[in-house]
Amino acid sequence: MKRVIRLMVIPSAILLCSWMTGCASFPKHRLPDTGQLLGPADASQAVKAGYRFTSGADMGLGARQEHLENIRLQLEKEFADTLKDSGYFATLSSGQGDGISINADMVNYGNALAAALAGAIGGLSLGTIPCWATDNYRVTVKVTAPGGKQKDYVLDDAMTTFIWIPMIVMTPSKNPNKVSTDVRKNIYRNLILKMQQDGLLPAAKKGQETSRLHVIFDIAPAA
Numbered sequence: 001m002k003r004v005i006r007l008m009v010i011p012s013a014i015l016l017c018s019w020m021t022g023c024a025s026f027p028k029h030r031l032p033d034t035g036q037l038l039g040p041a042d043a044s045q046a047v048k049a050g051y052r053f054t055s056g057a058d059m060g061l062g063a064r065q066e067h068l069e070n071i072r073l074q075l076e077k078e079f080a081d082t083l084k085d086s087g088y089f090a091t092l093s094s095g096q097g098d099g100i101s102i103n104a105d106m107v108n109y110g111n112a113l114a115a116a117l118a119g120a121i122g123g124l125s126l127g128t129i130p131c132w133a134t135d136n137y138r139v140t141v142k143v144t145a146p147g148g149k150q151k152d153y154v155l156d157d158a159m160t161t162f163i164w165i166p167m168i169v170m171t172p173s174k175n176p177n178k179v180s181t182d183v184r185k186n187i188y189r190n191l192i193l194k195m196q197q198d199g200l201l202p203a204a205k206k207g208q209e210t211s212r213l214h215v216i217f218d219i220a221p222a223a
Contacts, residue, residue: 022163023161023162023163023175023176024161024162024174024176025159025160025161025162025174025175025176025178025179025180026159026160026161026162026174026179027157027158027159027179027182027183027186028134028157028158028159028160028183029157030156030157030158031155031156031157031186031187031190032190033186034186034189034190034193037085037086037087037088037189037192037193037204038087038204038205039086039087039088039204039205040087040088040201040202040203040204040205041202041203041204041205041206042202042203043087045202046087046088046089046090046202047088047089047090047099047100047200047201047202048089048090048091048092048097048098048099048100049083049089049091049092049093049097049099049100049101049102050092050093050094050095050096050097050098050099050100050101050102051079051080051083051092051093051094051095051097051101051102051103051104052094052095052102052103052104053072053075053076053079053080053094053104053105053106054066054072054104054105054106055067055071055072055075055076055105055106055107055108056105056106056107056108057107057108057109058107058108058109058110064107075106075184076094078181078184078185078188079104079106079184079188080092080094082185082188082189082192083102083188083192086189086192088192088195088196088201088202099146100143100144100145100146100200101143101144102141102142102143103141103142103143103144104139104140104141104191105139105140105141106137106138106139106184107137107138107139107140108135108136108137109136109138110133110134110135110136130162130163131162131163132160132161132162132163133160133161133163134158134159134160134161135158135159135160135161135180136156136157136158137156137157137158137183137184137187138154138155138156139153139154139155139156139184139187139188139191140152140153140154141153141154141155141191143195143200145200149200151194151195151198151200153191153194153195155187155190155191155194156187157183157184157186157187158183159176159179159180159183161176161179
């Protein structure tokens with residue numbers, strides 16, 4: 001039973017695809033795609049920060065299972081690397097450091113029963129019957145500035161993974177591991193932009209895109 005629970009804390013779509021071919025994942029785009037951040041207008045204003053990162057899986061009915069330590073460390077590195085690469089942080093250290101304090105928690109949530117059924121259908125049919133599973137990522141963050149100013153953020157995005165033999169042609173570019181990483185890193189970049197907009201980080205270089213462009217086409221019926 002303990003082994004089953006431990007397996008369930010691994011993101012469902014990635015677990016399902018670890019032993020099957022014909023998997024392709026697609027982001028849900030609940031948050032704007034930030035692209036590469038340009039960093040602060042004045043690099044000398046980059047801030048010092050300390051952070052604490054926790055992660056787990058929502059098992060449903062209010063139950064939570066913390067990620068195994070090797071998984072948590074991998075996700076923490078992903079979080080820290082994204083912050084470092086932004087250029088907004090002069091130093092970034094794990095634990096209580098100088099400057100801004102960032103407490104972040106990432107939860108993978110979804111329907112564990114639906115994911116198990118999808119895996120069973122995909123496995124028994126050898127991928128001939130299409131099925132899918134969704135991994136939802138909710139990141140809750142509390143940021144405290146040296147002067148005591150605090151801001152709370154909740155950011156949420158997801159990806160859906162389809163398991164079906166024809167999807168094998170899309171697997172290289174839509175690999176579940178790659179897409180899940182891209183989705184989470186985009187969440188962290190959105191966090192950085194929100195912190196910048198709230199004055200917790202210095203002003204961005206000109207030209208930084210902070211919102212998604214929406215294009216609407218009206219197509220008239222043919223005469």
